[in-house]
Amino acid sequence: MRILGILLLISGIDYFVSFLPANPLGSMAFAIGAIVLGAWGVVGLMPDKYVFIFRLVIGGMFVYASIDKIVHPDQFAKIIYYYKMMPGDLINFFALILPLVELITGVFLIAGFWEKSAGLLITALLLIFLVALTSAYVRGIDISCGCFSTTTKVKGEVLSYIFRDIVLIVTMGMILFARESFMSLGGRSARNA
Amino acid sequence: MIKRALIIIILAVILAGLNNLVNPNKIDWVGYWPNVTDSDTTWFSPSYEEGDPPTLLLQQALDRYIDGSYVFLDAREPIEYQEGHIKGAINLSYDYFDEQWDSVKTLIPKDTTIVTYCSGSECEASLYLARLLVEDYGFTHVEIFFGGWRLWDKHKLPIEGHYGSGDEE
Numbered sequence: 001m002r003i004l005g006i007l008l009l010i011s012g013i014d015y016f017v018s019f020l021p022a023n024p025l026g027s028m029a030f031a032i033g034a035i036v037l038g039a040w041g042v043v044g045l046m047p048d049k050y051v052f053i054f055r056l057v058i059g060g061m062f063v064y065a066s067i068d069k070i071v072h073p074d075q076f077a078k079i080i081y082y083y084k085m086m087p088g089d090l091i092n093f094f095a096l097i098l099p100l101v102e103l104i105t106g107v108f109l110i111a112g113f114w115e116k117s118a119g120l121l122i123t124a125l126l127l128i129f130l131v132a133l134t135s136a137y138v139r140g141i142d143i144s145c146g147c148f149s150t151t152t153k154v155k156g157e158v159l160s161y162i163f164r165d166i167v168l169i170v171t172m173g174m175i176l177f178a179r180e181s182f183m184s185l186g187g188r189s190a191r192n193a
Numbered sequence: 194m195i196k197r198a199l200i201i202i203i204l205a206v207i208l209a210g211l212n213n214l215v216n217p218n219k220i221d222w223v224g225y226w227p228n229v230t231d232s233d234t235t236w237f238s239p240s241y242e243e244g245d246p247p248t249l250l251l252q253q254a255l256d257r258y259i260d261g262s263y264v265f266l267d268a269r270e271p272i273e274y275q276e277g278h279i280k281g282a283i284n285l286s287y288d289y290f291d292e293q294w295d296s297v298k299t300l301i302p303k304d305t306t307i308v309t310y311c312s313g314s315e316c317e318a319s320l321y322l323a324r325l326l327v328e329d330y331g332f333t334h335v336e337i338f339f340g341g342w343r344l345w346d347k348h349k350l351p352i353e354g355h356y357g358s359g360d361e362e
Contacts, residue, residue, distance in 0.1 A: 074218045078259060081226050088226035095220065096213055100205035108201070117197035 009038030011167045029064075033057045034167070051178040054171050055109050055119075061168075062106030062122060065148045069099035072150040079146035083132055084139075101125065109175075116176060123172040130165045133158055229255055229348050238320045238339060246323040246335045249308065254338040255350065257308055264301050268311045268318035269342070277356030279310065279345055287311075287318040290325065306334035313343035 012034030037053060069076040077095035080086055086094060101121060108118035129147075136143050137158040144151065145161050213219045229251050237248065249257070257263040258279065265282035267274045271293075274284040285297045301307065307326060311318040319337050326332040346352060 070212060071216070072218050073213065073216065074220050077220055077224060077226075081259065082256060088228055089223050091226050092220050092222055092224035096209040096222070097202075097205055100209045100212070101202060104201050104205055104208070114197045114201070117194050117201060120194060121198050121201055 005038045005040065007038070007167050007170060008034045011164055012038055029060075051175055052112070054175055055112065055115065058122065058168060058171060058175070059106045059109035059111075062102045062109070064106075066099040066102035066106060068149045069095075069146075070103065073099070075150035076146060079144060079150060082141070082143050083136055083146075084141065085132055085135060098125075119172055119176050123169060123176065126165055126169045126172060130162065130169065133162045133165060137162060225351075226259075227255060227348070227350055229350070238314065238317050240317050240320060241339075245320065246309075246327055246337055249336050249338045249340075251338075251340045251344055251348065254308060254310075254340065254345070257306070257336075258351070263306050263308050265338075266297075266307055266309045266322060267342075268309050268322040269316075273312070273342075275354060277346065277352050277354030278342065280351035280353045282310075282353075285322065287322045287325070290322070301332075303332070304334070306336065307332060308336050308338050310338040310341045310345075313341040314339050316341060 012031045037057065073092075073095045076099065077092050080091050080095055081088075102125065105118040105121045105125075108114050109122060133145070143158070145158075147161060213222075241248070258265070258281075265279050266285045267278045267282045268285060268287045269278075270286050270288060271284055274282075274286070278284070283297055283300055285293050307323075309319040309323045309326075311322075319339065319341065323335045323337045326335050346356075
C-alpha cells in the first residue's frame with residue numbers, strides 16, 4: 001500500500017507537470033486524485049476496504065477516456081494506424097470496439113457490478129496499452145497517445161504515458177486482489193471474493 | 194469471471210455497431226490503411242542543401258496524407274498533373290507559379306503544413322517550390338516529399354487523374 005502510495009504521488013506530480021497545458025481537465029483530475037490517494041497511502045492510513053476509491057478513480061478515467069473516441073472513431077482509427085502495430089484490416093474494428101469496452105468496463109467498475117470481470121478486462125487493456133506505448137517508444141515513433149483524446153496535435157512524453165500506465169496496472173492489481181468489496185452493487189463474485 | 198468478460202466484449206460489439214449506425218463520424222468496419230514498410234530510402238535532390246525545408250520518406254508522406262490536415266502541392270507541369278496526381282493534391286507548378294499562385298493561395302491557410310512533390314528523386318521543382326514558399330511567401334511549415342509521384346504511384350497509393358491503371362478513384 002505504501003509503495004503504491006509513493007508511485008501514485010510521483011505519477012500525480014509528474015502528470016500534472018507534463019500534461020497541464022495539453023489537457024487541463026484530465027490532467028487536473030488525474031493529478032489531484034493521484035496526489036491525494038498517494039499521500040493517503042504513504043501515510044499508511046488507508047484501510048483495505050477503501051480500495052473502492054481506486055475503483056471510482058480508474059473507472060472514471062476509463063469512462064472519460066472513452067467518450068472522445070466513441071464520438072470520433074475516424075480520428076481514433078488514424079491514431080491506431082500511426083502506432084503501426086496492427087494489421088490494416090483490423091484497425092477500424094478495434095477503433096470501434098475498444099472505446100465501448102472502455103466505457104462499459106469503466107461504468108461496471110464504478111458501480112461495482114461484475115467488478116472482477118470488468119477489472120480483468122481493464123487490466124488486459126492496460127497491458128495492451130503498455131506494450132503499444134513501449135513498442136512506440138523503443139521504435140522512436142512520434143505518436144500522439146490516443147489515451148484520452150483523439151486529437152493528433154497534442155504530443156506528450158511517451159515515457160510519462162508508460163509510467164502512468166504502470167501505476168494504473170499496479171492499482172488494478174490491488175482492486176482485483178482486494179479482500180473486501182465495499183460500496184459494490186454486487187454480483188456474486190464480488191460478494192464472495 | 195472469463196465468461197462475464199466475454200459477455201462485456203459482446204455487449205461492446207453490439208453497442209459499437211449501434212454507435213456506428215448513427216454516428217456522423219462513422220467508419221467502415223474494414224478500412225483502407227496502406228502499408229509501405231518495404232524499401233524506402235531517403236532521397237535527396239542533387240541541389241538539396243543544409244537549411245532547406247525538411248524532407249519526407251514515403252511513409253511520412255503517407256501519414257500526412259491520411260491525417261488529412263496537410264496540403265499537398267504538385268510542383269509539376271499542369272499537363273502532368275492532369276495525367277495523374279496524389280489524391281487531393283493541388284497543382285502549383287514551379288514553372289507556372291505566377292499564373293497559378295492567385296487561385297492556389299486561397300486554398301492554403303497560412304498555418305497549414307505544406308508538402309511539395311514532383312515526379313521523383315531527380316526532379317527539383319518540389320525543392321524550388323518549397324524554397325520559394327518559405328523565403329518569399331512566409332510559409333513556415335513546408336516539407337518536401339522527394340519520392341514524388343513515381344514512388345507514390347509505384348506503391349498504388351490513392352491517386353486522381355486521367356492515368357489508367359492504378360487509378361483508385
